[in-house]
Amino acid sequence: MGNPLLDNLKNKHVITYISVIVRHWIAPPIPERQDTMWIRKTAKDKQAGEGTPIPTQIVSNEEIPPLPQTEDQKAVEQKIRELADQFASKLGITRREFLKTSGGMVTGFLAMNAIHGCAYKVTEDEALDEAAYLEGRPKNQFIFDAQTHHVKDSITGPMMFRKLTAKAGLNPALLDADLGRGTLHRGNFVKEIFFDSDTVMAIMTGATLGPPEHYALPAEEMVKTRDMVNAAAGSQRMLSHGLANPVEPSFVPEGMDWQVEELGIDGWKCYTGNPSGAWRMDDEAVAYPFFEKSLELGIKNISLHKGLPLPGRFESYFNVDDIMQAAKDFPDINFIIYHSGMKHMMTMIPPGESGIDEDGNLPWTTDLVRMQKENPDVTNVYAELGAVFGHSVVTHPEICGHLMGQLMDGFGPEKIIWGTDCIWWGSPQWLIEAFRRYQMPEELKDKYGYVDLTAADRELIFGRNIAGLYGVDIEAARTEIPGDSLSSMKSAYINEGPEPSNTQYGWVAV
Structure with a gap:
């Protein structure tokens, strides 16, 4: 059986997508910094002869210019x-x-x-x-990463919209860039996630940006990674999202049927701000048929990229203001809000500025928290930490305190989901260690009433919450996973002398 979603889209939107990206994503041009040059983080570490175990500056994934070290x-x-x-x-x-x-x-x-x-x-x-x-x-900690990525093997240089970025002058260094074969692909993904970190389970996710042939990792490849890892382990180590784009007429129901029935996906990943067809969660004509069909197919977990918008006229579609109505109308669907809806990536905030006001307002994330507090009966919205925890912790530690303090206040530890957005940022181990060790600053507790994270809170966030949503039996997994083949391979790797990369795979400014 073919992929009707791909078959129907092959020629339909390629030209439209390119023009949309050129006009609305990379325009207006952002002035190139004249006092810096770009270099691969891996190349910088190689020049230095070593990397550091935690990042000491923001690493760009090629979409936006990295800022120099503060x-x-x-x-x-x-x-x-x-x-x-x-x-x-x-x-x-x-x-x-x-x-x-x-x-x-x-x-x-x-x-x-x-x-x-x-x-x-x-x-x-x-x-x-x-x-x-x-x-x-911590002993026997169950760490379940709700947001992991790699790219398809055919990608050895910048992806399509990143090439356009280079040609438009935003980042000329990307024109002849090579990712470094294998660094962002399946094999290194397994090493970074499962061998060089304490992660025991993970969800493979992706992005619906443009037509399917331009996806960094199509749904069938996402599922292939899940199945290969689980087969190699002899236990369930991975789940996989499907890729949802309800704007496309062929997606509901044909594309949904194919991904659920043929691929056996575990949940959906959506980009409401897709430049080739943006949509809102509260759109009864577009989103609601998708939600209804998801329930019919038995899919109850929908993860959405919110916040961290692509610049241009579709920015508003990344906002969180469409979440609550959809959550009220579909109480049987769990809406997992990636990046906690935070508007600003830390690379976009100049050194020395926090990007927040005296009240500790985090654009869009604070709005999400406020809406949750105003709607306490809504119990099916979850805030995920991918990228925003890591970026804030190494660039603006105060923001990390506001992020965790506000999420704890509005959602509580039961509704916060661990995700890292790795492999973009290398192995997630430094993020795991940071989250284990992070203590809420006393001045933020005194001024804003934020609370410390307890050991029980961290256990919920690290894995229990997402496991519950996907029906994973943690106690059974704790019995099965230590004796599986992946654990045996990891033990052999450690006994022979582990070689963590201590690097990230994006660009830094020097």
């Missing part, structure tokens, strides 16, 4: 190297060797505390003694 970020990077020299000398190993150990990861958070204040629960003993690190590490 002075604080430079100080953190310098402090990491200073501490690593001290600790490596005591242990009789090189700094590069040390930075690839658990002590190297700990050193990253010691350096963050030294520059930003005590935002992380960490001790020097953990850096020097692996036993101390393991003693403080």
Whole structure:
């Protein structure tokens, strides 16, 4: 059986899509920074001879210009190297060797505390003694990443809209760019997610941007990754989204039937701000037939990219103002709001500015929290942390406090979902460690009434919440996964001496 969604779209929207992107996504042009050059983060780390276990500057995924390191970020990077020299000398190993150990990861958070204040629960003993690190590490923690990515094997350079970005002058460095074969593909995905991190389960997701032939990873490839990983493991380690675009007439019902019945998808991923056909969740003519058909097919989890808008006339479709009405009208569907609806990617906020006002307002995320508090009977909306937790934690730690404080206030720990948006940012292990160790700053607790995250809260957010939505039996998984083949392969990898990449696969400004 063919893919009717792909068959019907092959020629229909290619020209339209290109023109839409050129006119509304990359226009008006953003002035190129004259005082910086771009370099692959992997190339920068290679030049330095080593990477750092936590990022020390924002990494761009090629869509927008990365900002240069802030002075604080430079100080953190310098402090990491200073501490690593001290600790490596005591242990009789090189700094590069040390930075690839658990002590190297700990050193990253010691350096963050030294520059930003005590935002992380960490001790020097953990850096020097692996036993101390393991003693403080949560035992049998179930980490289920709700947002992971890789690209299809045919992509070895920038994707279509990123090439257009380069040609328009926003990022000329992309014109002849090579991703580095394999870095964003399936094999390295498995290593970064399952071997070099404590992630035990993950959802493969994607993006409906443009016609299907231009997707970074089509639904059939997403499902293929899920099935390959699960078959290799001998247990359920991955779920997979399908890709939903209700604007297309062929999607409801033909495209939906194909993805559910033929591919066996586990949930939907949507882009309401798709430049080739934007839509609103509260549109009764477009969205509601999609929701109704989803329930008919037994799909109850719909994840939506909200916030982090593409510039242009479709920006409003990334807003969160269409969520509550849809959630009220479809109480049997769980709406998982990726990026917690945050409007500003941290790369878009100049160094030294927080992007928030005196009241701690986070554009769109604060709106989402307010709407949830105004509608306490709505119990089917969830806030996901992909990208926004990681970007705020390394660039504007104050924003991280506002993000977590407001989500805890409006949604509670039961409605916050762990997601990382990796493999774009390398292995998620630094994010896992950051979330385990992050402590709400006292000044934010005093001024805004934010609360600390408890160990029980972190357990819910890390995995219990998303597992419950997808019907994953955590206790059964905890019994099955430690003895599966993927765990055996990971043990062999660790015993032979793990080689974490300590890098990210985007661009940095230098």
